[in-house]
Each structure stands twice: as C-alpha cells, then as structure tokens.
Amino acid sequence: xxxxxxxxxxxxxxxxxxxxxxxxxxxxxxxxxxxxxxxxxxxxxxxxxxxxxxxxxxxxxxxxxxxxxxxxxxxxxxxxxxxxxxxxxxxxxxxxxxxxxxxxxxxxxxxxxxxxxxxxxxxxxxxxxxxxxxxxxxxxxxxxxxxxxxxxx
Numbered sequence: 001x002x003x004x005x006x007x008x009x010x011x012x013x014x015x016x017x018x019x020x021x022x023x024x025x026x027x028x029x030x031x032x033x034x035x036x037x038x039x040x041x042x043x044x045x046x047x048x049x050x051x052x053x054x055x056x057x058x059x060x061x062x063x064x065x066x067x068x069x070x071x072x073x074x075x076x077x078x079x080x081x082x083x084x085x086x087x088x089x090x091x092x093x094x095x096x097x098x099x100x101x102x103x104x105x106x107x108x109x110x111x112x113x114x115x116x117x118x119x120x121x122x123x124x125x126x127x128x129x130x131x132x133x134x135x136x137x138x139x140x141x142x143x144x145x146x147x148x149x150x151x152x153x
Contacts, residue, residue: 006036006115007043007108014130016104016122020095024048025083026057026108026115031065036108036115046105048082048119050093055082057105057117082117095121 012018028036035041040063048057056079084092095101100123107118125133 003116004110005107006039006110007041009043009046009104009106011044012104012106012120012122014125014133016102016120016124017129018104018106018120018122020121022084022088022092022119024055024117024119026117027081027083028115032062033115035062035065041108043105043108043117046117048092048103048105050089050096050103053086053089055084055089055092055103056080057082060105060108060117082119092119092121100124 042061043059046057046059048055050056058079059077060080061077092103096103102122102124103119104122105117106120109116109118
C-alpha cells in the first residue's frame with residue numbers, strides 16, 4: 001500500500017537513541033481527519049503512554065476545523081487512543097518500565113485511507129551525546145564535499 005507522510009518529528013533523532021519501531025492506527029473523529037487532510041497537524045512534542053492496558057498518544061496538536069460548529073468540534077490536544085494488538089501493548093509496557101525509556105511518535109502518515117502513527121522506543125541522549133552526533137555529522141558532510149571536489153577535477 002502507498003504511504004504518504006503527514007508530519008514528522010525531527011527532534012526525536014536529535015534528543016533520543018531510538019530502537020524498536022511500531023506502527024499504530026489512530027482513533028480520530030471526523031473534524032480531526034478533515035484538519036489532518038488540510039495539513040494542520042504537529043507531532044513535534046508527541047509521546048505515547050500505556051494506561052489501563054491501552055495505548056494513548058499525548059501532545060499531538062490537530063488544529064480545530066474552522067467551519068465545524070461548536071458541538072462537532074474536537075479538542076486540539078486531547079489524548080488519542082492508538083489501535084494496537086494486546087501483545088504489542090504488553091511488550092511496550094515492559095520496555096517503558098526500564099529507567100529512561102519512553103515511547104516517541106516519530107511520524108504520522110496515510111496508509112490508504114487510514115491515519116497511522118509510527119512509535120519508537122527512545123532513551124534520552126545526554127548533551128555530550130548530542131554534541132558528538134553533531135560533530136560526526138559535520139565531519140561526514142565535510143568528507144563528502146572533499147570527495148565531490150576531488151572527483152570534479
């Protein structure tokens with residue numbers, strides 16, 4: 001099936017060591033879907049949490065649909081239920097009980113007509129780890145530039 005990105009969390013790779021990946025469906029109401037189709041969504045500070053045997057997405061901002069009436073309107077930052085198998089929920093619960101591990105929403109995308117979210121298990125990076133990654137990336141970029149300059153001759 002064809003997938004199309006709606007929103008990505010670019011801070012996730014910078015702030016966390018990401019390991020296990022999981023795809024989950026999102027339970028939405030009609031005005032949320034319309035707003036997502038218009039591109040009015042942000043998952044920059046989104047994370048998931050297991051509560052009472054269910055998985056919920058927090059911090060996902062979906063802008064209210066401007067033409068909907070007050071009765072049909074959705075709350076912009078409400079917790080949204082994620083649709084995942086029970087075995088996967090139990091596995092995620094075990095992973096998050098470890099110290100420093102959390103569930104980060106890295107990507108929101110369309111799969112056919114359904115909205116899916118990609119959840120990854122993340123362990124927070126220290127400031128020195130972030131600086132090390134930045135240094136490594138700049139060195140790689142400089143090496144590529146040198147190779148391109150050398151091959152141009």
